[in-house]
Amino acid sequence: MTFVQLIDCKTSRFDEMNRLMDRWVEQTKGKRTATHDIIGKDRSDPAHFIEIVEFASYEEAMQNSNLPETDRIFQEMVALCDEEPTFTDLDVVRDEQLNVLAARAFFEAMGRMEPGRIGDHLTRDYVDHDPSYPQPVQGIDGIREQYEGWRAAFDFTFRIDDQMAQDDQVCTRWTWVAHHKGEFLGIPATEQDVSMRGMTWQRFREGRICESHWLYDRAGLLEQLGVLGQ
Incomplete structure (x- = not known):
């Protein structure tokens, strides 16, 4: 204890x-x-x-x-x-790191949340850093558009593999499991089940995410979809 x-x-x-x-x-x-x-x-x-x-x-x-x-x-x-x-x-009889719980709730909701509700987890000035995009995405409207694209292409869930927290920051290591049902980067639906591992560093303000940095194996996903490695 x-x-x-x-x-x-x-x-x-x-x-x-x-x-x-x-x-x-x-x-x-x-x-x-x-x-x-x-x-x-x-x-x-x-x-x-x-x-x-x-x-x-x-x-x-x-x-x-x-x-x-x-x-x-x-x-x-x-x-x-x-x-x-x-x-x-x-x-210590109870120990809850509230930002960790908020990060977990965000990832657990991602697979079922309607795009219009994504702002429930984010600050108005949210900034999203994703190496797949040339510039950071600013604000809720921008990240909602991204999220709509992923949701149109895949049915997916996140499995939380590990989390660490320090001050107002949480790092989550996750596995993304999905079914390819719609067009993605010009790739027609393959109806394949795919998975991808990644890690997201997030900063919190007043219980909401104000900044995220994503790292994930996009090349591995494309290989599973038959675009690479042939």
Whole structure:
């Protein structure tokens, strides 16, 4: 079970504490077990800071705490605080990365969504980068036209193979499975079942996608349709 520790402290010497944390990171390289570390400053009290440290488990957190470097740095950190810091130990019982869920919902909807609804997932100033097109597509109307073309040529679904998230960005690795039912790039319908693997990097704003970069095996798709490799 994921474990999170909250360290609540007050200090007027944060710059020194920040340098201390950099030194701890350097000294424990290859030994520390923390997977994520965030420090936030209280908007209403500039001397109030909360550090959120994530570990894969409580046992790994204890392993980290028992490092001699951690003990030394902790003593120095306490000396920089205006008062004794407090610690809260939390077992994570629910963890949802909302942008990841929004990206998954977008891909799951792509195979059945009416073209007019694609704007439900995108910002008005959405930008789409696709290596198959000479210029980025700007706005919802442009991407709706693209989507209509794919929907006219194929019945398809996306299978999510993997996802990673950082800040406001989500990267999704996917497999596209389709049936070729209509003209595509001048190729008449073949009634073939085809597939294609790809990856999409997306940036989010207020829960909607504002930018996408697509990478996929278009040559492999054309080969399956009998255009290449003959």
